[in-house]
Amino acid sequence: MEQSVVVEGLGFAHFLGHLDGVGRVVLGLLLLMSVASWYLIVTRWLGNFLAQRQAEAFLQRFWQGGSRSELAARLHAEKIDNAFARLALDAVDAAEEAARGEDSLKTAGGLAEYLTRTLNNSIDQEAAAAEHGLTVLASAGSAAPYIGLFGTVWGIYHALVQIGLSGQGTLDKVAGPVGEALIMTALGLAVAIPAVLAYNAFSRRNRLWLARLEGFAHDLYVLLTVRNDGTGRGA
Numbered sequence: 001m002e003q004s005v006v007v008e009g010l011g012f013a014h015f016l017g018h019l020d021g022v023g024r025v026v027l028g029l030l031l032l033m034s035v036a037s038w039y040l041i042v043t044r045w046l047g048n049f050l051a052q053r054q055a056e057a058f059l060q061r062f063w064q065g066g067s068r069s070e071l072a073a074r075l076h077a078e079k080i081d082n083a084f085a086r087l088a089l090d091a092v093d094a095a096e097e098a099a100r101g102e103d104s105l106k107t108a109g110g111l112a113e114y115l116t117r118t119l120n121n122s123i124d125q126e127a128a129a130a131e132h133g134l135t136v137l138a139s140a141g142s143a144a145p146y147i148g149l150f151g152t153v154w155g156i157y158h159a160l161v162q163i164g165l166s167g168q169g170t171l172d173k174v175a176g177p178v179g180e181a182l183i184m185t186a187l188g189l190a191v192a193i194p195a196v197l198a199y200n201a202f203s204r205r206n207r208l209w210l211a212r213l214e215g216f217a218h219d220l221y222v223l224l225t226v227r228n229d230g231t232g233r234g235a
Contacts, residue, residue, distance in 0.1 A: 041198045095115060126213060134203065
């Protein structure tokens with residue numbers, strides 16, 4: 001009867017009530033990582049979903065729109081709400097600036113060179129923006145299990161010290177506190193697993209997204225430079 005009362009007194013609530021300062025810090029770190037991870041998972045997923053829809057709509061309008069001579073006017077009238085629209089607008093502005101023939105360092109080397117630099121810079125900026133939040137997810141995925149393990153080791157140490165001081169080293173006195181200390185490891189894994197899965201999913205999405213953006217940049221380059229290839233085509 002006494003043993004059943006002791007077992008019933010153990011659990012997550014009992015574990016929280018007997019945490020010391022170090023245990024509270026560890027639990028606070030895990031909670032902070034979990035909140036940050038889930039915030040980034042939700043916001044990044046919604047952002048990527050909206051960006052995908054906006055990009056698909058823009059590309060459909062772009063390729064089914066008017067003639068190439070009207071491209072600049074159409075783009076300046078567009079709502080620039082996605083990476084493909086920004087890339088196209090940057091490319092058109094660069095082509096117009098190079099066509100004016102102004103003597104500046106930016107346009108040195110002619111249209112082809114200036115357009116290549118502009119497209120590469122735009123893609124680099126989008127790649128940097130796509131990395132937002134991934135460092136936090138990677139840190140949570142790699143550090144949370146070790147933080148939880150540290151909490152477990154610290155909890156077991158204190159449980160064994162208390163058992164040693166009480167002089168009651170029987171199995172029922174040891175199993176409960178040690179089992180409670182293992183909760184920290186479980187919490188660490190609960191934080192790390194969603195973060196790792198989200199990091200891998202977002203990294204794959206970024207690779208595919210940037211590959212599509214680079215393909216579109218190549219199309220823009222051909223579209224804007226073919227009229228200047230010396231053959232007189234596309235004038």
